[in-house]
Amino acid sequence: MRWPALPLVLLTLAVLIPASAFGHAERYAYFPDHTLGKVPKLRTSGPSLVVCKSDSGRRIAKLKGKALKRNRALLQRCRYHHIQAAVNAAHNGYRILVLPGVYKEEPSRRVPNDNPKCKGDEYEGEEAGTKSYKFQRDCPNVQNLIAIVGDDDDDDRRCDDKCNLQIEGTGRKPQDVQVVGGGYGLKPGAKLNVFRADRADGFTLHNLLVQYSDFNNVYVIETNGFRLDHVISRWSREYGFLTFADDNGLYDHVKAFGSGDSGIYPGSGPEGHCARYGIEIRYSESFGNTIGWSGTAGNGVYTHHSKFHHNSAGITMDSFSGGHPGMPQDCSKWENNRIYSNNNDLFNAKRDKYCKDTPNEKRDPRKVCPTFQVPVGTGILTGGGNGNIFRKNYIYDNWRRGTMLFWVPGTLRGDDPTGQSATPSFYETSHNNQYVANRMGFRPDGKRDPNGVDFWWDEEGGGNCWSGNVGPGGGAFTSDPTPLFACPTGSPNTVGNATKQGELFPCATWDPKTNTDPVGCDWFKRPPEPK
């Protein structure tokens, strides 16, 4: 159904909505030139610095075999007791070997958040609430427990020092080296980020566990080449792993749980425009978060052989907000993943009350408070994405919908002040998405475990297609609408079903403090398990 007087509406909206100039509380960020970088390899040789704690020897004594021998030898070389101190001493290409222990980074925690040395116009970002790159370079531990900030004061936005650093836990498993943030909100020592890699090309984080950030446990921004490898993130107020305006990235065997927003967030992903994938996520797992994987402008990401389960929503990618270069979202691929049981009831009345009434600094950080609204019980939500491919995934036991695809008017996001996004147009999103050969509503062992409905679409957009998908026993899947359009041609370019779209609008008024259950929106009530 077409809305009345559409041309006038478009004109009106264009007049009413000014250029939006705000990001996710971040300075203007720019994509690196992907041709100048590459995914770093794990190194086992080369210059290194060793970090240990007073009880590392005792912990090492519990190791066995090669790990015991290696760590005993490294303990003799230990000269640092804080990871940040080793980072400060490191040169390009160094490895920082972190021996078993718990690292609280007390000197960083003591850096005040209102450090008078870090005030002035040069330290402010382009818009309110953001800080400049120079701020991070000159005052690395105001916001960050451990900062790797690699670009000097030239204007090329490329790494000059602290490049190709590899920070590596030397235990047998990630849990042997724990890096612990100071907690949430105004709690003394709380920092936005536990790790921040900023223009730190070639950054590698390997074999350790990170927890208790006020925003991101691991944050990588404007970095050309990164590797997050066998890292566990648990309990962060917002994000576990957040990468932003990066390229040549790899998440390998990462695990994320307990994030108020997303476990894994490759937002403002590489602009490969379906010709290449600039970030790969493989053999990873994200659960117990509000969202398992999300990305506003989550472009050019190839995610495969990973599991997203027991979140409120498994995966979301979207074009909801301005301030994210690379809009609209496009060209990510999902293959051979398991997306299941995303029914985590984080929006119930009891949790709402706890999160609303408890100051952040007094919260139990292990109790997740949602900071993003999602339709509980959804496997994959694509809100305003183009050219994404979902192939050969198992999608089951998501009690609302296996997948959701809907349109977001481009004009609502506003202009990108960095000039790295398409000029917004009203019907620019929700085109050419392909759902191919997915297994819907049953587990890998073949046991039936249905979604509420397998495929839900608001019926907007052209070229969207569904082919080769199967339900339990190789039978039919369920969908709304029925039938769907087959690949490769897909749907004709339609403006969508106004009734379906209208159901989404009240959900945008959600607010964890003032409107936890918007009238007219059923997203926040976990649906009953489908029979």
Place this chain on the structure above:
Amino acid sequence: MRRCIAGLIAALAVIGCGGEDTGNGDLVWVGKPKVTREATLPRDRVLNGFIRNDGLRRLTLWAKDVRAVDRSGEPLKGNATFIRGYVHPLYPPTRPPAGGLPDSERIRLGQVVKLDPGKQTHLSVAWRLAPGAKAPDRIDYGSGWLPIPDS
């Protein structure tokens, strides 16, 4: 009221300003709004339509002031937004910038709209009926009201 005055001047035969069909104030519906109900929310209704400023001055409308009201003028529990789409705040809702959200973000989120004469925008209003209660009478937006069509 300026819409009313303008109408008087133009037509010289206006009997009153607004009424059961058109409401009262500067806003009018463009086309017929549609009221829908989700099966999972039997007491909730969502109205979607387009409004136009037929007055002579710019209107600044706040979504929080737009409510479905009953015959006695009591607002029903509900919410409203001026945008036609699902969007998300740029700032995490628990982490607004000092001084609150800037106007541009409030407009983007549909919390406020500045509507010049002759311009139109989308309006979505949701309300919840109390058990046994009758349907609301109209949409009140502070400086006027709009009728709710039969659905």
